[in-house]
Amino acid sequence: MTKRSTHRTTTAPAPVLGPRALGRATLDRQLLLRRSALSARDAVEHLVGLQAQNVKPPYYALAARLDGFVPEDLSRLMADRTVGRVVTLRSTIHTHTADDCLTLRPLAQPARDRELNSFRNGLTGVDLDELAALARDLVEAEPRTMAQLREALSARWPHADARALAVAARCRLPLVQVTPRGLWGHSGQVALTTAEHWLGRPAGSFPDPAPDAVVLRYLAAFGPASVRDMQTWAGLTRLGAAFERLRPRLVTFRDADGVELFDLPDAPRPDPDTPAPPRFLPEFDNLLLSHADRTRVVPPQYRGRNWRGNQAHRVLLVDGFLAGLWKLDGEALVIEPFGPLTGAQREEVVQEGSLMLETMHAGESYDIRFGTVVRG
Structure with a gap:
């Protein structure tokens, strides 16, 4: 009598990516870890x-x-x-x-x-x-x-x-x-x-896009991400079927809460300790609007601090995370951090602010000053 094998193939659990790892991956794809030549x-x-x-x-x-x-x-x-x-x-x-x-x-x-x-x-x-x-x-x-x-x-x-x-x-x-x-x-x-x-394009000259193709583009720019993340970005529902069709072509992870995340196999996922320079982002920047769970960029204690009613504020990133607000007030760039910055961080923020002003307001003269710390 032949014994039936009791061996079962087990699937290794999906790797877990914490907020910092997810943030670095998304910053890289958002062209915010280093400026791009695109x-x-x-x-x-x-x-x-x-x-x-x-x-x-x-x-x-x-x-x-x-x-x-x-x-x-x-x-x-x-x-x-x-x-x-x-x-x-x-x-x-x-x-x-x-x-x-x-x-x-x-x-x-x-x-x-x-x-x-x-x-x-x-x-x-x-x-x-x-x-x-x-x-x-x-x-x-x-x-x-x-x-x-x-x-x-x-x-x-x-x-x-x-x-x-x-x-x-x-x-x-x-x-x-x-x-x-x-x-x-x-x-x-x-x-x-x-x-x-x-x-200058004839009506109907472009076919409706297949959701699958847009899923791949979304992951290339915002991944790793959950189905709910993409639905938040698109303002749509019922996109799960597209992710399931694509599952054989994708890799999966879990976030710290166990939510399944999808990604492109060859997409960049930098080390969580990769340096992230300060960045001055405008109101309504895609980085802060394109995920259901925004802890990869927005620390829990600062949730909602970049909004008032339905109006978004201009935001400052430090070490890859939301760290304050900024505004142009008369002839000054006013930076309002949510918490204390180290001396090195303040110096980097000033350098980035100077570059932003030279880029966007060439020929104009602005002072750079730090305003009152905005408590989260």
Whole structure:
């Protein structure tokens, strides 16, 4: 009688990555461990866009990441329509490459549909397909402000809610903000046209992106990460199936709380003790918005310190973690740390602040001073 083997193959537990290890990995991919030689256009693509509901943050974001960057580098891309400003991830305005304007916008459509659902009561009797066609004709004839859209659409549907009509157009169409809005050193109100018209691409010329491809891009820029992390970044739900399809191509880890994290096998995961220089980041920087669990960058005691209401503050990173706020106050760069800094850290922060000012405000004179410590 043959004995049945009792041997069972066991799978080794996934390695655990603590906040510091996760932070160093993400900082590396975010081009924040050392400044990159990438062009502004390639950096925008690699980072899968830059959040941009305000005009200046994308410029400061690249200044913290790229070697030799000057604001005109991004402004020139905006002017020649190599990049554009469009509502995509998290239903917020992002600066994307022209290709990503046309491919990521359809991916984010479920979030726009949810936004539109909250305005349905004001759209009774409105054919949304007809509205989208009319709005497209209007903004492609000439860029329109939201007020102009409200007025024109209300002429067709006088009994509907005017604001709901304009929101419906914005939700149904990939509308970009045209220049001079978004150019460095210029001002301009928000005027909209379709991405296809502004970027010179025929409607429907780009297929909807496969979620799997976007998962891989997200991990390359923000990993290691959980399914929930990516859903937070994208403002979407039900992305778990894409991670499962990709599982054979990925490696997995666990965070300190046991949450499963996915990553690209060959992506950089530096030693947790790798030095991380200070960085001055703008409000709404992607680094602080793209994970459900942000302890890789935000120490628990400082959670929420970079926000007030729905407004984000400009933040200072020291040793790879949120360590304070900064602002330009008149002719001074004011740095407000959350806690004491060592003498060496203060010196490094001043050097980085000087570089930021030389990059972003060449020819202007600013003092650098430390304000009152902001207690967490």
